[in-house]
Structure formats: C-alpha cells, structure tokens
Amino acid sequence: MHNLMDLANLIFPDVEMTLDDLEKRYPPRNLDDGCEVTRFAPSPTGFLHTGSLFTSLVAQKVANQSKGVFYIRLEDTDTKREIEGSGNDLIKQLKIFGVIPDEGYLGDHEEGKYGPYKQSARADIYKIVIKYLISIGRAYPCFCSHEDLDALRMSQEVSKVIPGYYGGYAKCRNFTIDHQIDLIKQGKPYVIRFKSMGDHNNKIEVDDLVRGHLLLSENDQDIVIFKSDGLPTYHFAHLVDDHFMRTTLVTRGEEWLPSLPLHVELFKTMEWKVPKYAHLPVIMKLDNGIRRKLSKRKDNEAACSFFLQDGYPVYAFKQYLFTIANSNYEEWQRDNKDLKLDDFKFTFEKMSLDGALFDIDKLKYFSKELLASYSGSKMKDAAKEYSKEYNQELYQLIVKDENYFTQIMSIEKNKENPRKDYEKYSDILEKVKFFYEPYFSNMVSEGLPYNENIDKKVIVDVLKDFVETLNYSVSEQEWFNNLKLLAERHNFAESNKVYKANKNQYLGSVNDVAEMVRISLTTSKQSPNIYYVLNILGDEEINRRIYLSINMLLK
Numbered sequence: 001m002h003n004l005m006d007l008a009n010l011i012f013p014d015v016e017m018t019l020d021d022l023e024k025r026y027p028p029r030n031l032d033d034g035c036e037v038t039r040f041a042p043s044p045t046g047f048l049h050t051g052s053l054f055t056s057l058v059a060q061k062v063a064n065q066s067k068g069v070f071y072i073r074l075e076d077t078d079t080k081r082e083i084e085g086s087g088n089d090l091i092k093q094l095k096i097f098g099v100i101p102d103e104g105y106l107g108d109h110e111e112g113k114y115g116p117y118k119q120s121a122r123a124d125i126y127k128i129v130i131k132y133l134i135s136i137g138r139a140y141p142c143f144c145s146h147e148d149l150d151a152l153r154m155s156q157e158v159s160k161v162i163p164g165y166y167g168g169y170a171k172c173r174n175f176t177i178d179h180q181i182d183l184i185k186q187g188k189p190y191v192i193r194f195k196s197m198g199d200h201n202n203k204i205e206v207d208d209l210v211r212g213h214l215l216l217s218e219n220d221q222d223i224v225i226f227k228s229d230g231l232p233t234y235h236f237a238h239l240v241d242d243h244f245m246r247t248t249l250v251t252r253g254e255e256w257l258p259s260l261p262l263h264v265e266l267f268k269t270m271e272w273k274v275p276k277y278a279h280l281p282v283i284m285k286l287d288n289g290i291r292r293k294l295s296k297r298k299d300n301e302a303a304c305s306f307f308l309q310d311g312y313p314v315y316a317f318k319q320y321l322f323t324i325a326n327s328n329y330e331e332w333q334r335d336n337k338d339l340k341l342d343d344f345k346f347t348f349e350k351m352s353l354d355g356a357l358f359d360i361d362k363l364k365y366f367s368k369e370l371l372a373s374y375s376g377s378k379m380k381d382a383a384k385e386y387s388k389e390y391n392q393e394l395y396q397l398i399v400k401d402e403n404y405f406t407q408i409m410s411i412e413k414n415k416e417n418p419r420k421d422y423e424k425y426s427d428i429l430e431k432v433k434f435f436y437e438p439y440f441s442n443m444v445s446e447g448l449p450y451n452e453n454i455d456k457k458v459i460v461d462v463l464k465d466f467v468e469t470l471n472y473s474v475s476e477q478e479w480f481n482n483l484k485l486l487a488e489r490h491n492f493a494e495s496n497k498v499y500k501a502n503k504n505q506y507l508g509s510v511n512d513v514a515e516m517v518r519i520s521l522t523t524s525k526q527s528p529n530i531y532y533v534l535n536i537l538g539d540e541e542i543n544r545r546i547y548l549s550i551n552m553l554l555k
Contacts, residue, residue, distance in 0.1 A: 002177045008134040010181055011141065011192070015127045022128060026114055026244040035068035037248045040099070041241075043075045044087035048094065048304040050294060050358075051253060051283050054321050056099045058280060059251045061325075061346045063102070068248070071104035073241060074118045077231040087118075093304055097314055114245045119237050126232045129240050129270070130192055130225060138197075138269050139225060141180050141190040142172040162200065165193065166220045173222060192226035194236070198265055206260055209249075209278035209348040219262040235259065239266040247275050254279040254355070255293075278348055283324065284355040294358060301358050309390050311425030313382065315341070316367040323362060326350040364423045372420040376410025383409070386425040394429040397436055404536070408432050411532040421528065434522045435536065443523040444548060450519055451512060456553045458507060459516050462490050466517055467546040472534045479531055487513040520549035 029037060040056035042048075063070035072094070074087050091107035094100070103112025110117050133139035142165075144152075149165070156163045173195060175183075184190065198218030206214045225236035232240070242250060257279045267274040284291045285299055294302040301307075307317050318341060322329045327350050336343070374382065380402060387395035398405045412419045422428055433439040450459055470482055484494040487510040493499035499509035518530050521542065527533060534542060 002181055004137055004177060005135050007141075007177050007180055008131045010184055011134065012127050012131040015124070015131050017124075017128050019128065019132055022125060022244060026246070029069065029246045031068060034066055035248075036062050036066040037069045037071075037246050038063040038251060039071050039073055039104070039242070039245065039247055040094075040101070041073040041075045041238075042087075042090050043078060043081070044083060044085075044090065045078070045081045046083055046086055046296065048090050049296060050302055050304055050307075050321075053094070053097055053099070053304050054283060054324065055251055055253060055280055056094060057097070057318060057321055058278075058325055058346070059249075060099055060101075062249060062251070064342075065346065069102045071112060071114070071245065072101040072106070072117065073245065074105040075234065075237065076118060076120045077227075077234065077237055079120075079229065079231070093308075096308065097304065097318060117245075119241065120231065122237075122241070123230055125244065126226065126237065126240055130232075130236075133194070133225075133269070134192070138195050139192050140173060140175070140195055141184065142170075142193045142222075142224070143183055143188050143190045144172060145189075164221045166196065166200075166222055170222045189228055191224045191228055193222040194225045194266065194269075196220050196222050196262075196265060197269075198261065204261055204264060206264060206277070208257075208260075209276055210254075210281075210351050211257075211279060211353060214260075216261050219265045221262065223262065235262055235266065238263060239270065239272075242275055243267070243270070243272045249276045249278065251278045251280060253282050255282060278351075281324070281352050282355040284357050286357055291355065291357065293355070301360070307363075309426075311386055311390065311427070312363065312367050313370050313424070316370045317363065319366045319370075320359075320363040322346075324352070324356040327352060368420045368423045371422045371424075372418045374409075374413075376406045376408075376413050379409035379413075380406040383425050383428055391426065391429065394425075397429070397433075404435075405432075407536045408435055408528075411528045411536075419528065434524065434527070435533075440523065440545070441548070444552060446523075448519050448523060448549060448552060449525055450516065450553070451508075454507060454512065454516075458490065460550050460553050462486070462492075462513055462516055463520055463546050463550055465489065466513075467543055472531075472539070472542070476529075476531045479534075483513060483517075484510050521545050 031037070038059035040052075040059050042052055042056075060070045062068075072091070076082055076087060087105070088107040091105070103114070103117075104110065105115075105117040116122050130139055144165075152165070152169060153163055156169070170193075172180075172193070196219055198220040200217050200220045202218045203215045204218050206216055208214055223235055224233050226232055241247075260277060260279075264274055283294050285294055285301070287298075296302050304317075308314075319329075319333065322341065322344065326344075326346055329344060332344055371379065380398065383405075384395065384398045384402070387393075387398060411421075421431060434443060450456075465486055466483075469486065470479070472479065474482070488494055490513070491507050492513050493502065493506040493509040496509045496511050499506050514530060515525060518527055518533075519525060521527075521530065521533055521537065537545070
C-alpha cells in the first residue's frame with residue numbers, strides 16, 4: 001500500500017525543498033502598517049490594452065500613496081497564446097505612460113528580492129507547493145484525455161447541469177493512490193488538479209474594496225493547477241506568486257470576480273492570508289445601443305498605442321482614465337489646476353460599480369486643455385518628440401527651423417485664456433502648414449475662398465492698400481485701429497454693428513477686410529490670430545503672399 005507522500009515523490013522526485021524553505025527565501029516585507037504591495041501582471045499575448053493600463057495605474061497609485069511597493073510580474077505560462085517580444089513591448093509602453101515599478105520584470109532584466117518575476121522561470125517554486133498539496137490530499141493527477149473531457153462537456157450540456165470537472169463528474173478524483181501510481185508508471189499522460197472541498201450550494205462571505213460585502217457560491221471545481229508542459233495554470237500561479245511576493249492588494253478587472261471563490265479556497269487551503277481584492281469596472285463601448293467591453297479585435301480605443309499614434313498627450317490620457325477611476329477626479333482637477341495627478345488622493349469608495357463608457361470627447365477636452373497650457377517652447381518639444389516617432393512630415397518641418405516653429409506654437413500663449421487650437425499633436429500639421437512652402441503655394445493654386453458678394457477689383461484694391469500702408473511692428477490694438485481706417489477708405493464700416501445699422505451705405509465691415517487679408521495669407525477663413533501670423537511671416541513673405549493672391553484674383 002502506498003501513501004500520499006509516495007505519490008508526491010513519484011511525481012516530483014527531484015523536489016526536495018519545502019514550504020518552510022520558500023518562506024525563508026521570501027520573508028514578509030519590512031513595511032509599515034497600511035503600506036500596500038500591489039502588482040500589475042500582464043500576459044505577453046499582444047499589445048497593451050487600455051483596460052490593462054487603467055488597472056496598472058490604479059495599482060501603482062495605491063502603492064505610491066500608501067508608501068508601499070508596486071511591482072510587475074509577467075504571467076507567461078500560456079505558451080499557446082504568447083506572442084514573441086510582446087512582454088518587452090508591454091514594459092516599454094508602460095514606461096511611456098509612467099508606469100514604472102519599484103521592482104519586478106523590466107523586460108531585459110529584473111530588479112527585486114522576490115523574483116523571478118517571470119512565471120516561466122518559477123517552475124521549481126510551483127512544484128514545491130503542488131508537491132505539498134498532493135501530500136495532504138488536496139491535489140491529484142488526472143488522466144482524462146481531451147476526448148474524455150469533450151464527452152463530459154457534451155453530457156453535461158444534454159443534462160443541463162453546471163459544466164466542469166467536479167463532484168461525481170471528476171472521475172479521477174477518487175482513484176486509489178495505488179491506481180494513480182500504476183497509471184503514472186505505465187506512462188499515462190496526466191495533469192494535476194486541485195481537489196476542492198466546496199459546495200456550489202453554499203455561500204462564502206467576501207469583502208471587495210470596490211463592491212463591498214459579497215455573498216458568493218463556494219468553488220466546487222477541481223481545476224487544473226499544473227499542466228503537462230510543466231507549467232502552472234493562471235489560478236494556481238496567482239496563489240503562489242501573490243503569497244511569496246507578499247502582495248497585499250490585488251487589483252483586477254471585474255471579469256475575474258467569478259474566480260474569487262476559487263482563489264479564496266486556494267489561499268485558505270494553504271492556510272495563507274487572503275490578500276485584499278478590488279475588482280475594477282471594465283471600460284465599455286456603446287455598440288448599436290448595447291454596452292460591451294472594449295474589444296481588441298473591433299476597437300481602436302482598446303490599444304494604448306492608438307492614442308500615442310494619434311497624438312494624445314500621455315498626461316491627458318492618464319487624466320481621463322482617472323475620471324473613470326474616481327468620480328470626484330474631474331471636480332478635483334478643476335479646483336486644483338496647479339496640482340498634478342500625484343497629488344490626487346485615490347479611493348476605492350469613489351469608484352463606479354458599473355463599467356464606464358469610453359468617452360472620446362472627454363479625453364479630447366483634457367487633451368485640449370493641457371496643450372493650451374503649454375508654452376510655445378514646450379509645445380515645440382512635445383510635437384517634435386511625437387512627430388519623430390509617428391509623423392515624419394511634421395518632424396521635418398520642425399527640425400528645419402525650430403525657432404520658427406516655436407513662434408507658431410507661441411501664438412497667444414501669453415494670455416490669461418490662451419487659444420485652444422489643438423486637441424492632439426496629429427492636428428498640428430494641417431493647422432500650421434500654410435506657414436510653409438510649398439504647402440502655401442499649393443493651397444493657393446487650389447483656389448482661395450474669398451467672399452463672392454464682394455467684387456474682385458475691390459478685394460485687389462484693399463489688398464494693395466494693405467500691403468503698402470500698414471505697419472505690423474506696432475501693438476495689436478494700434479494695428480487693428482489702422483485696419484479700421486483702411487476699411488473705411490474702401491467703404492467698409494469700422495465695425496459689424498455699424499454695418500448692420502447702415503447696410504446701404506457700406507460694402508461690408510472691417511471683418512470682411514480682415515477676412516480678405518486672412519485668406520490671402522493663410523488660404524483659409526479660419527486661422528490663428530492674423531496679427532500674430534503677420535509678425536511671424538515678416539514683411540518680405542507678407543508682400544510675396546499678398547501679390548501672389550492678387551495675381552490669382554486678376555486671372
């Protein structure tokens with residue numbers, strides 16, 4: 001007759017370390033009460049998802065404001081779904097968004113005393129724990145083939161019972177130890193399952209930091225915890241890693257809430273302290289009136305890289321995500337314009353229970369406000385950094401003459417309410433290209449949108465007078481007063497109010513004259529403040545552009 005230890009030794013003959021050895025290797029962290037140890041644990045299966053960034057920002061925020069520890073662990077045990085290189089790419093993108101851990105997996109290396117932080121390198125640790133579970137009768141080898149499990153699933157569907165491997169459906173659960181040993185010696189393939197003692201009809205009480213006090217059905221599933229490839233499944237690795245990395249708080253999406261009873265049972269089976277859990281709301285999208293999760297396959301917004309490529313400032317994107325994280329963030333930000341995200345006090349109590357709809361307009365608001373606050377020099381630097389990576393056409397314009405570009409970005413930046421011309425960096429080229437050749441000439445050749453109700457000869461006369469008489473080196477107010485005098489010389493009213501009161505006496509107002517100048521210099525009825533445009537272009541370029549426009553009118 002064999003005992004459980006014989007079975008454990010047969011499966012793991014080379015495992016000699018014990019749980020006590022692991023406890024000594026990874027002792028409790030020397031932190032003060034209230035300091036939280038949080039983690040972000042991505043899988044290398046693709047790009048950085050917006051929801052994943054959201055979760056990582058919350059985990060980092062909680063650790064930082066509690067003076068705890070935030071670490072990154074790479075969960076790479078699902079080798080079938082792994083995309084080569086995506087683990088390092090995730091770390092690089094997280095760094096762009098300021099998600100830099102205190103320790104953990106950093107792509108090309110690791111830092112910290114609780115590693116390895118890459119699950120595929122922790123096989124020896126998992127084996128020690130699984131060997132222990134087998135030795136106490138809480139784990140067992142399962143010899144069911146894929147065909148056996150498919151047949152089980154089909155029979156459960158026909159019977160309309162809860163699917164899974166549990167109770168009477170767990171046929172390997174009650175094999176004798178001798179039978180298990182015989183099958184292993186025969187070379188029969190197997191996995192290791194956890195032996196649950198739960199009953200789905202019973203309830204457990206769990207406190208979630210977001211959702212409060214919960215009553216959930218006990219886990220009764222005998223899940224696979226160790227695969228035939230020698231790697232653990234997610235659920236088991238979560239147990240082992242969060243214990244020995246001394247995680248105190250697990251932040252994750254609400255889609256993991258159904259797994260909570262299983263994880264609680266695993267921790268209690270090991271007699272380890274259950275960490276606190278916070279199941280965060282998922283980010284949703286409205287699709288034909290139906291709310292659904294952001295989809296990697298369907299939605300551009302699901303990829304953080306989309307927002308980087310489109311030119312949203314990183315800080316603005318993080319601000320927007322914090323409006324999802326805490327309902328009071330937006331109000332706090334309005335009341336504390338001089339403070340930064342680091343100063344904001346995050347609390348789980350202010351987190352919504354429902355999935356938040358992704359609001360691109362709100363993101364644009366934060367982005368526009370942030371870019372409006374930048375000085376011309378800072379805007380130049382930010383646009384240069386963005387365009388070097390994502391828009392070479394804009395980049396070449398900037399580096400050709402950085403001082404000139406800075407002047408353009410500085411238009412009306414010194415006012416109490418600066419202009420808000422840009423929602424994102426990708427807007428810049430289209431809005432400023434009229435400052436540059438050959439863009440300007442090409443735009444002129446496509447036609448200029450002068451007011452068709454004003455005779456071309458009148459426009460030509462106004463433009464000639466403008467270029468021959470107006471001085472651009474005076475103050476903005478003095479320059480505009482001179483423009484009014486010019487308008488009056490050509491029978492245009494000094495204001496729109498005067499024109500509306502006496503339409504029969506005038507051809508239009510000074511606004512029409514300003515529009516003629518604006519179109520001649522920028523090719524558009526809409527542009528930055530024309531006075532500042534004039535000062536940036538300079539006399540020679542102003543004259544060239546005005547006469548180019550006049551020639552177009554005379555054709």
